[in-house]
Amino acid sequence: MDQKTSISSNSNIVVHKKRKLSDEARKEERAFWIFISPWVIGFLLFTGGPIIASLALSLTEYNVIDSPKFVGLQNFSGLFADKLFYKSLTVTAYYVVLAVPFSIIIGLALAVLLNQKVKGQAFFRTMFYAPSIISGVSVAFLWSWLLNPDFGIINGLLHDLFGIEGPGWFTSTRAVIPSMVLMQLTAVGGTMVIFLASLQSLPQDLYEAAAIDGASRLKQFFKITVPLISPVILFNTIMGIISSFQIFTQAFIITKGGPDWMSYFYVLYLFDTAFGQFRMGYASAQAWILFIIIFTFTMLSLWASKRLVHYEYESK
CATH class of the missing domain: 1.10.3720.10 (MetI-like)
Incomplete structure (x- = not known):
């Protein structure tokens, strides 16, 4: 029983430490995303988004005025x-x-x-x-x-x-x-x-x-x-x-x-x-x-x- 109690108490300490580190990591993660968010938003709007859009448009016939018409690999x-x-x-x-x-x-x-x-x-x-x-x-x-x-x-x-x-x-x-x-x-x-x-x-x-x-x-x-x-x-x-x-x-x-x-x-x-x-x-x-x-x-x-x-x- 003493051994089990000791193991249980040790595991509680480990869990407590992990939770504490996890809280700190979450704070750092939030700070990271806050600071990098301008770049992420700019990349998605002006680089990543247009890249994906151009890939989709490459499979269509599109003249800006009319809606894109899917033509596959034509x-x-x-x-x-x-x-x-x-x-x-x-x-x-x-x-x-x-x-x-x-x-x-x-x-x-x-x-x-x-x-x-x-x-x-x-x-x-x-x-x-x-x-x-x-x-x-x-x-x-x-x-x-x-x-x-x-x-x-x-x-x-x-x-x-x-x-x-x-x-x-x-x-x-x-x-x-x-x-x-x-x-x-x-x-x-x-x-x-x-x-x-x-x-x-x-x-x-x-x-x-x-x-x-x-x-x-x-x-x-x-x-x-x-x-x-x-x-x-x-x-x-x-x-x-x-x-x-x-x-x-x-x-x-x-x-x-x-x-x-x-x-x-x-x-x-x-x-x-x-x-x-x-x-x-x-x-x-x-x-x-x-x-x-x-x-x-x-x-x-x-x-x-x-x-x-x-x-x-x-x-x-």
Whole structure:
């Protein structure tokens, strides 16, 4: 009986303690939901809700005026028979293949240069980063003037300094995508800042040991710097892929998809479908195809990075 009484009293103490902890946990939980509720409400109203709504609309025929009419997978099957769908994807893929590597290489090169202790370091960092925070519309107008084949300063300099007739830039089917890539490099400041932060966190003793062993600066860069910042390279690559697939402003402002559909990017096609033709169901299907494409490329990047990305605290 004494043993049973002892067990019973101990269990009562445990239950009492659990109840007390449970009360504290409930208070913390209430506080958590109170503080996070603005974000939750905003996400449900402006992000989560529209995502679910677009999935539902992708299965309908909807022109904003009339009620949605369920058509099943007709929008998706129509996309795969749409020539503009393949054209816009091809143009966008061409842009991604050019823009992402150049953004990574130039962003890293600028970060390495600006990581050196030189006079006016803060000024140069600000100068290279500032263009990345300027509105995309204003940047598009600026570049449309700079690269104008008739009165643009770039073609004028090429003619005056080198006697070269500049290309049509945004009016040439061959030059329009490289011109878009050149313009995109204006916004490489964000990538540069992320690389710069990672470079400043690298342990200097590794470089000192490599210098003692006789390793050159170039060898130190490829054998020490690149492996150590490889997670940051992966991050910037994935973010570059995502943003490049969503290119829209430059083509909408400057070329309207021309010449000869060579800058008719996928998101521009989606925009024309939704707000030019008011085919919201078809546009929703386009949006979900874009999501699947970006998700696939992101997963492929993560899978391909397993042997290329070095994590300092990775368990072996």
